[in-house]
Amino acid sequence: xxxxxxxxxxANAAEGVAGTPAAAGTPRRRTFAVVRxxxxxxxxxxxxxxxxxxxxxxxxxxxxxxxHFALNRNTVDGDLAAGILWVTLLFAAMLGVNRxxxxxxxxxxxxxxxxxxxxxxxxxxxxxxALLCYLVVLELVAVPAFGLLLxxxxxxxxxxxxVGVLALGDLGVAAIGTLVAALAVRTxxxxxxxxxxALPLLVPIVIGxxxxxSPLLALGSQGEPAARWLLTLGLYDLVFGLxxxxxxDFLLED
Amino acid sequence: MLATLLRPHAGDVRxxxxxxxxxSWQVRGRIGLLGHEPLLYRELSARENLRFHARLHDVxxxxxxxxxxxxxxxxxxxxxxxxxxxxxxQRAAVARAVLHDPELLxxxxxxxxxxxxxxxxxxxxxxxxxxxxxxxxxHDPGGGLAEADVVxxxxxxRAALLRAAADVSAxxxxxxxx
Numbered sequence: 001x002x003x004x005x006x007x008x009x010x011a012n013a014a015e016g017v018a019g020t021p022a023a024a025g026t027p028r029r030r031t032f033a034v035v036r037x038x039x040x041x042x043x044x045x046x047x048x049x050x051x052x053x054x055x056x057x058x059x060x061x062x063x064x065x066x067x068h069f070a071l072n073r074n075t076v077d078g079d080l081a082a083g084i085l086w087v088t089l090l091f092a093a094m095l096g097v098n099r100x101x102x103x104x105x106x107x108x109x110x111x112x113x114x115x116x117x118x119x120x121x122x123x124x125x126x127x128x129x130a131l132l133c134y135l136v137v138l139e140l141v142a143v144p145a146f147g148l149l150l151x152x153x154x155x156x157x158x159x160x161x162x163v164g165v166l167a168l169g170d171l172g173v174a175a176i177g178t179l180v181a182a183l184a185v186r187t188x189x190x191x192x193x194x195x196x197x198a199l200p201l202l203v204p205i206v207i208g209x210x211x212x213x214s215p216l217l218a219l220g221s222q223g224e225p226a227a228r229w230l231l232t233l234g235l236y237d238l239v240f241g242l243x244x245x246x247x248x249d250f251l252l253e254d
Numbered sequence: 255m256l257a258t259l260l261r262p263h264a265g266d267v268r269x270x271x272x273x274x275x276x277x278s279w280q281v282r283g284r285i286g287l288l289g290h291e292p293l294l295y296r297e298l299s300a301r302e303n304l305r306f307h308a309r310l311h312d313v314x315x316x317x318x319x320x321x322x323x324x325x326x327x328x329x330x331x332x333x334x335x336x337x338x339x340x341x342x343x344q345r346a347a348v349a350r351a352v353l354h355d356p357e358l359l360x361x362x363x364x365x366x367x368x369x370x371x372x373x374x375x376x377x378x379x380x381x382x383x384x385x386x387x388x389x390x391x392x393h394d395p396g397g398g399l400a401e402a403d404v405v406x407x408x409x410x411x412r413a414a415l416l417r418a419a420a421d422v423s424a425x426x427x428x429x430x431x432x
Contacts, residue, residue, distance in 0.1 A: 030312065033309060033312075034309060034310060036309075037306055037309030037310065040306075041295065041298065041302075041306045044297070044298060044302065045295055045297050045298065048297040048298075048334065049297055103295060103297075107291070107293075107294065107295050107296060108291040108292065108293035108294070109293070109295065111257075111259055111287070111291070111293055112293040112294075112307065112310070112350075113310065114258070114259055114282075115257060115258070115259070115282060115283075115285065115287055115293075116282060116283060116307075116310035116311055117279065117282040117283030117311070117312075118310055253275075
């Protein structure tokens with residue numbers, strides 16, 4: 001029987017049941033443990049509800065089909081192909097960004113987290129990692145679908161470099177998306193405010209990603225993205241990663 | 255505000271000897287909050303929810319199992335919370351609130367949705383017998399008075415009554431709200 005009477009509770013604490021740290025160690029190790037727990041919870045909730053990733057993937061594939069008919073072209077390449085790919089990924093990502101904190105806001109997850117003696121940035125890292133996972137799954141569906149439905153040149157030659165460009169873009173989307181989603185989710189107009197705040201901040205990622213991808217998706221591509229656009233994307237990721245890290249505590253507490 | 259979730263606009267707030275919000279970090283983890291919302295994820299099971307909270311509070315999994323048995327949820331512990339009754343969810347919320355063995359319990363209508371048997375079940379955890387300092391919000395003057403040492407009656411957001419429970423009657427409290 002463990003609905004503990006006072007003496008039992010005291011005994012438990014003395015025996016280290018309730019009071020024993022599960023992840024004793026340095027504060028950094030403790031933060032890693034919390035990030036892991038938050039990320040696990042995030043992915044479990046998504047696996048059970050399937051609210052974000054399927055919607056993102058379906059949106060992307062549908063958009064490619066719409067582009068196919070709207071442009072009245074069987075294939076695209078170069079700048080146009082890169083533009084279509086990145087704009088589609090951006091809007092698909094917004095679906096995930098908008099839902100990123102909804103369960104926490106609606107089911108008390110924020111309050112429960114704020115009551116715990118943990119680093120607030122743990123939630124930023126966990127949410128950004130979760131969003132990153134969603135984006136990777138989205139791209140695993142969307143990029144092959146793009147190659148099949150719209151892209152003229154073979155995707156194969158430029159694929160390794162394209163994966164690198166996408167990864168840089170994903171890091172930026174994850175940092176900005178998490179920051180904006182945390183800001184918007186506690187407002188009444190969260191579905192409107194999220195995209196309104198995020199899209200202008202994400203435009204440089206679309207520009208950088210599209211320019212870097214364009215040579216990879218061109219006819220007769222040699223598979224070399226422009227280094228300056230990769231650098232631009234990397235710097236943008238770094239700046240917004242730092243901004244998100246600096247602001248997240250205040251967003252969560254206030 | 256006592257749970258450190260809201261910032262005071264004016265005045266001085268101290269919880270467990272620490273000034274709020276400047277020293278909120280000192281009291282987090284020493285407070286257990288049981289409010290209207292269970293603060294649990296509906297798609298996760300009671301066990302998954304409690305294990306998640308155990309990670310946040312750096313508590314061992316053994317404590318989770320102990321509390322699941324304590325609130326008699328061990329047989330339904332792996333079902334999503336959304337499939338459980340309100341009473342079962344409230345029992346899981348009680349387990350969540352005391353998971354980290356808090357010094358101070360903040361309880362808002364803690365026995366709502368609980369039948370008499372469930373009330374007996376959670377009493378050792380959140381009742382007077384738990385030995386914890388408790389702040390209870392209740393709309394039941396008689397019930398609240400029965401387990402209080404000090405009574406604070408609020409009217410229009412201001413303290414209208416602050417006395418030892420022994421010197422206050424349920425009728426007197428009821429009058430405040432008429």
